[in-house]
Amino acid sequence: MNWTWFHKWGSPKWFFQKTEALVLWFGFLCLILLVVGTVWGLAFAPEDIKQGNSFRIFYIHVPSAILAQSIFMAMAISAVVGLVWRMKLAHIFVQVAAPIGASITLLALVTGAIWGKPTWGTWWVWDARLTSTLIQFFIYLGIISLYQSIENRDTAYKATAIACLVGIVNLPIIKFSVNWWKTLHQPATFKLTEAPSMAAEMWVPGLIMLVGFYLFFAFAVLVRMRSEVLEREKRTAWVREYLEKKNVL
Amino acid sequence: MRPIRKRRLQLVVLLVVGVGTTMAIALLALQENLNLFYSPAQIVAGEVEQGVKIRAGGLVVPGSVKRDPDSLAAEFQVTDYTGYVTIRYTGILPDLFAEGEGIIAIGSLGSDMVVTAEQVLAKHDENYMPPEVARAIEEAGHPAGTSL
Incomplete structure (x- = not known):
């Protein structure tokens, strides 16, 4: 297998030029x-027979909950690349993705609470799904503060990468909490092996929102990584050249 | 892969497996305590101490809901198809409370084996259905919105 692409993408200059x-x-x-997705989900998708219109928060809650876990997965994979191949960009990814992941997790928790009040009758309950998601939020916060508390950059990178690997055990717990234990939260509507237990006219806008959320993450993380790369490489010739071309200097 | 990278990767795998195993053992040990509620079968089997605050969950037995016409008091049975437990509650029931639907009652078990609830939460399932689809299914002769 040819690995040159992998090493090329590890170069900050290549990354910066290719992602423009x-x-x-x-x-x-x-x-x-x-x-x-929002207009479709809020205005045109049919309401749910039992929950009525309050089910529409599904279109924010579910994509944000899925994305919050995917971001952590991506951070952990990136942490492995950073630790094993000593790739700076991988470490930068972990560091810039963490605050986005924390915000999205918070969004999932808040929309879940808002949804829980009218349907369950409570904002919060300490069941396995909700608690493990709250722990996920704290893991994100822990990773952010761990990075910030260590002065030496390389040590900080290594420490956060290890924290990601430790934190990854929480992901299967969140995912399977609704199957392993008795929870107030319902089990997954979308399963890999079965058809979704939801009508197509309801889940299609949800899928659009989900792809939109993923693209938002891709967008936000690239913007943050690019500015981090510029900052880090500001003394190199290619950055100077780039800034001159942009008439910033 | 260069030997040094291979060694680092082995360390990473070891770390993840180690932490994962530790967590799995801890969760196995905590198994019972991580459940949010007791099922009617557990309550009938005497796994629940009387007078202690517990959560009891199950499906509301169709036809068992009795409401007091003069107050907010209600009485109903919940089941997991193994055991049946009566729940007494005074207050506003959540919108999703319905016969055949799942609920969780927070309260304590009395000596008469009736749970007196301070709060009733509705549990909704993973199935979503537009009203038109439900109507079409009903017209075709199948019950809509069944949840087990």
């Missing part, structure tokens, strides 16, 4: 999908 157009595309597509 990509960022705009991600941002543009994410905007379209989120607008279409």
Whole structure:
């Protein structure tokens, strides 16, 4: 197998040049999908027979909960790449993705609480799904503060990468909590092996929102990584050249 | 892969497996305590101490809901198809409370084996259905919105 692409993408210069157009595309597509998904989900999708209109928060809650876990997965994979191949960009990814992951997890928790009040009759209950998601939020916060509390950058990178690997055990717990234990939270509506237990006209806008959320993450993380790369490489010739071309210098 | 990277990767795998195993053992040990509620079968089997605050969960038995016409008091049975437990509650029941639906009652078990609830939460399932689809299914002769 040819690994040159992998090493090329590990180069900050290559990464910065190749992602320039990509960022705009991600941002543009994410905007379209989120607008279409929101309007469709809130105004045109049918209401649920039992929950009525309050089920519509599904269109924010579910994509944010899925994305919050995917971000952590991506951070853990990136942490392995950073630890094993000593790839700086991988460490930068972990560090810039963590605050996004924390915000999205918070969004999932808050929308879940807002949804819980009218349907369950309570904002919060200490069941396995809700508690493990709250722990996920604290893990994100822990990773952010761990990075910030260590002065030496390389040590900070290594420590956060190890924290990601430790934190990854929480992901299967969140995922399977509704199957392993008795919880107030219902089990998954979407399973890999079965058809979704939801009508298509209800889940299609949800899927659009989910793709929109993923693109938002891709957009946000690239913007943050690019500015981090610029900051870090500010003394190199290629950054100077780039800034001159942009008439910033 | 260069030997040094291989060694680092082995360390990473070891770390993840180690932490994962520790967590799995801890969760296995805590198994019972991580459940949010007791099922009617557990309550009938005497696994619950009387007078202690517990959560009892199950499906509301169709036809068992009795409401007091003069107050907010209600009495109903919940089941997991193994055991049946009567729950007494005074207050506003959540919107999703319905016969055949899942609920969780927070309260304590009395000596008469009736749970007196301070709070009733509705549990909703993973199935979503637009009203039109439900109506179409009903017209075709199948019950809509069944949840087990």
